[in-house]
Amino acid sequence: MIIQIDFAGDLPLYSQLRDQIVIGIAAGLLKPGEALPSVRRLAADIGINIHTVNKAYALLRDEGYIVMDRRSGAAVAPRPLDSRGFFEHLADLLRPIAAEAICHELDAEQFGRFCADLHRQVRTVQDIREGHP
Amino acid sequence: MIIQIDFAGDLPLYSQLRDQIVIGIAAGLLKPGEALPSVRRLAADIGINIHTVNKAYALLRDEGYIVMDRRSGAAVAPRPLDSRGFFEHLADLLRPIAAEAICHELDAEQFGRFCADLHRQVRTVQDIREGHP
DNA sequence: CTATCTGTTATACTGCAAGTATAACAGATA
């Protein structure tokens, strides 16, 4: 699981880190129950401050993607995740993006297909990196 | 075209305004070539500073969604929009969201269908507000 | 018991974006 941070990007570091971990979980590089590196370790590896990693972890915990224990550290949350309000959350995220697609004259089928294809792409990154068993 | 701004939200005002206008264009409430309110007028209507509106307009101009003229003001950009690099842009926006959907155990077809449905919903807001001609 | 790991919390500081406020300029128009 390699974390790539763009220090020159416009997204906050903790937000980039959060995204990378969610993508890592989705790709299967981080499996449910699997332990994540400690905040100090990950901060040292990436070269950022502990609190920045802590902020990303706390955000992921609040969103339900990871669980944190004072003794055993952080770990990927077990399935199934609590999905109350998730579709509303998803709709809020997607609305401005769908609007952009409409402005660029993509119809619903094209947009849906693009989203599904990207879903499959994110889901199968592990196969590219680790080979097909 | 009603603009709704959440002053208590975590998104910057100029970013919310930008999203609202893009959604308005996508919904057909703002048609290509149609004039937008001046920065002073819109700022006064919403109750925010001129520079905040100006920042949103400048962002929309840089993204190609509107055109600005010193004499005639701002207007919705004519179709077709310049779509160079748009799919890469779209993929960057959608990747973390698709990852969230995967974590919540939505498969590619479900996710694609949800995105397509939301696309249609954004596209047909005008019909709800103005009736079907 | 000691040392070391874990997350958690507190404090303080720097840097920068966001937002506001005021002002002025150039160009178009009535």
Add this chain to the structure above:
DNA sequence: TATCTGTTATACTTGCAGTATAACAGATAG
């Protein structure tokens, strides 16, 4: 001339992002 437009400049306040240092409580290995 007066008034509209976008554009630019300056200055200020506020709050977030990120860093740095430190300490605490609990678990664990020696």
